[in-house]
Amino acid sequence: xxxxxxxxxxxxxxxxxxxxxxxxxxxxxxxxxxxxxxxxxxxxxxxxxxxxxxxxxxxxxxxxxxxxxxxxxxxxxxxxxxx
Amino acid sequence: xxxxxxxxxxxxxxxxxxxxxxxxxxxxxxxxxxxxxxxxxxxxxxxxxxxxxxxxxxxxxxxxxxxxxxxxxxxxxxxxxxxxxxxxxxxxxxxxxxxxxxxxxxxxxxxxxxxxxxxxxxxxxxxxxxxxxxxxxxxxxxxxxxxxxxxxxxxxxxx
Numbered sequence: 001x002x003x004x005x006x007x008x009x010x011x012x013x014x015x016x017x018x019x020x021x022x023x024x025x026x027x028x029x030x031x032x033x034x035x036x037x038x039x040x041x042x043x044x045x046x047x048x049x050x051x052x053x054x055x056x057x058x059x060x061x062x063x064x065x066x067x068x069x070x071x072x073x074x075x076x077x078x079x080x081x082x083x
Numbered sequence: 084x085x086x087x088x089x090x091x092x093x094x095x096x097x098x099x100x101x102x103x104x105x106x107x108x109x110x111x112x113x114x115x116x117x118x119x120x121x122x123x124x125x126x127x128x129x130x131x132x133x134x135x136x137x138x139x140x141x142x143x144x145x146x147x148x149x150x151x152x153x154x155x156x157x158x159x160x161x162x163x164x165x166x167x168x169x170x171x172x173x174x175x176x177x178x179x180x181x182x183x184x185x186x187x188x189x190x191x192x193x194x195x196x197x198x199x200x201x202x203x204x205x206x207x208x209x210x211x212x213x214x215x216x217x218x219x220x221x222x223x224x225x226x227x228x229x230x231x232x233x234x235x236x237x238x239x240x241x242x
Contacts, residue, residue: 006143008141008143008211008213009141009213009215009224010224056143056146056211059143059145059146059150060146061209073145075143075146077143077211077213078224078226078227079208079226079232080207080208080209080210080211080212080213080227081207081212081213081225081226081227081231082171082183082206082207082208082209082210082211083117083182083183083203083206083207083212
């Protein structure tokens with residue numbers, strides 16, 4: 001399936017892209033992270049410490065177990081600092 | 084009940100006046116405005132202050148509005164609010180500029196104060212914004228504070 005993957009803050013800077021569209025067979029967010037890590041060094045570095053990464057699936061906060069069936073957009077970012 | 088995400092500045096006085104205009108049932112109106120400080124902690128040495136040279140607020144446009152609306156709806160479900168407002172800016176901001184404001188209105192002050200604190204605690208950790216500070220030591224993304232996560236816990240304990 002085709003997914004839009006978005007990156008914010010230092011994840012965007014480390015990966016060098018704000019958004020990429022990719023074909024994936026990943027069934028969960030965790031499997032998607034494994035696929036992304038294997039792509040190149042920039043991705044591997046960005047996803048080296050998942051304790052520092054948060055994820056949203058179709059604009060809702062989610063976790064690594066979240067399924068990707070029917071999902072259009074996955075976003076990765078550091079813990080939020082609003083207010 | 085209203086949420087706005089915008090690049091431009093806002094006028095807190097005008098926002099508060101608009102919130103209660105034409106109403107005679109509001110007894111308490113609480114607001115909080117967050118500003119950019121000119122002096123920030125050195126990320127390498129937190130006891131030391133550095134002058135802020137640039138400040139940027141990044142956000143996740145397609146998620147921000149709905150995240151703020153969810154936070155506001157939760158506050159309205161917990162307290163008898165007659166009106167509420169969240170305004171949050173994004174983009175480059177200078178020291179002294181307003182970042183965001185919230186306001187809550189209710190018949191009595193307890194609900195308005197509590198809901199305002201709740202909104203701020205949730206905005207800190209659940210609104211998709213990220214702050215980047217530039218000082219003489221370089222640029223860095225502001226870390227989420229443990230104290231902010233702990234503040235959020237408090238509300239789930241209190242149910």
